[in-house]
Amino acid sequence: MERATVIVAIDGPSGTGKSSTSKAVAAQLGLSYLDTGAQYRAITWWMVNNGIDIEDPSAIAAVAGKPEIVSGTDPSAPTITVDGTDVAGPIRTQEVTSKVSAVSAVPEVRARITELQRSIASGSENGIVVEGRDIGTTVLPDADLKIFLTASPEARAARRNNELKGADVHATREALLKRDAADSSRKASPLAKADDAVEVDTSDLTLQQVIECVVTLIEEKRAAK
Numbered sequence: 001m002e003r004a005t006v007i008v009a010i011d012g013p014s015g016t017g018k019s020s021t022s023k024a025v026a027a028q029l030g031l032s033y034l035d036t037g038a039q040y041r042a043i044t045w046w047m048v049n050n051g052i053d054i055e056d057p058s059a060i061a062a063v064a065g066k067p068e069i070v071s072g073t074d075p076s077a078p079t080i081t082v083d084g085t086d087v088a089g090p091i092r093t094q095e096v097t098s099k100v101s102a103v104s105a106v107p108e109v110r111a112r113i114t115e116l117q118r119s120i121a122s123g124s125e126n127g128i129v130v131e132g133r134d135i136g137t138t139v140l141p142d143a144d145l146k147i148f149l150t151a152s153p154e155a156r157a158a159r160r161n162n163e164l165k166g167a168d169v170h171a172t173r174e175a176l177l178k179r180d181a182a183d184s185s186r187k188a189s190p191l192a193k194a195d196d197a198v199e200v201d202t203s204d205l206t207l208q209q210v211i212e213c214v215v216t217l218i219e220e221k222r223a224a225k
């Protein structure tokens with residue numbers, strides 16, 4: 001029997017495990033994968049590289065349509081380019097991380113990236129796992145399954161510090177909370193849980209347990225289709 005196409009939206013604050021979970025789940029189920037945070041990081045990288053004043057929303061809005069952002073959706077090797085340049089590394093710098101909330105709050109940036117995300121999701125053959133902040137509420141309100149991952153600030157900071165060896169856990173926690181506050185309080189499509197999303201608190205779960213939980217939820221949806 002042919003499997004039903006499934007569109008899955010996974011949202012949540014920073015460090016809750018969206019990327020790790022989405023990639024693994026998509027790979028396991030043969031679905032495509034889209035990291036929408038990488039797209040906002042890519043446009044932020046372009047703004048910084050082109051000397052655009054990040055403090056000036058109208059300057060950002062005026063050039064929001066210029067960069068060509070291309071996302072590869074293979075969960076085992078996701079890619080991201082801007083105007084043909086591979087930016088997978090540069091978009092993870094501290095400079096981009098500290099500026100991405102300001103750039104992604106600009107409505108013209110969101111309109112551009114949202115259109116791109118919808119076109120990628122509608123072109124996916126077997127289905128797709130799309131992760132971000134506003135996927136269930138705005139980008140794909142008709143997704144088959146919406147999941148909202150959460151975790152305590154302490155758990156999230158500890159996870160990030162495992163990656164950034166030697167970082168100060170208190171500073172990491174404050175930086176996460178600052179970015180969440182900016183992403184949740186912006187006017188245009190803020191970070192929020194959709195009313196019909198399933199909330200999963202990952203604080204005390206291993207990554208493998210979260211993956212299993214999401215796979216089960218998707219299989220249930222597929223079986224009911």
Ligand SMILES: Nc1ncnc2c1ncn2[C@@H]1O[C@H](COP(=O)(O)OP(=O)(O)OP(=O)(O)O)[C@@H](O)[C@H]1O
Binds near residue numbers: 013019159206210
């Ligand atoms: N349940 C978990 N238990 C322990 N570590 C985890 C768990 N989930 C994810 N991690 C680890 O936490 C770190 C952050 O995870 P990940 O990048 O997937 O989060 P995220 O929600 O996508 O973050 P961001 O929004 O900032 O990109 C990674 O090092 C990942 O391996």
Ligand SMILES: Nc1ccn([C@H]2C[C@H](O)[C@@H](COP(=O)(O)O)O2)c(=O)n1
Binds near residue numbers: 014101131134179
């Ligand atoms: N759907 C999305 C995804 C991401 N953003 C913004 C806000 C985040 O702070 C930033 C980087 O995301 P990350 O790579 O940490 O997942 O991008 C957004 O506004 N909407």
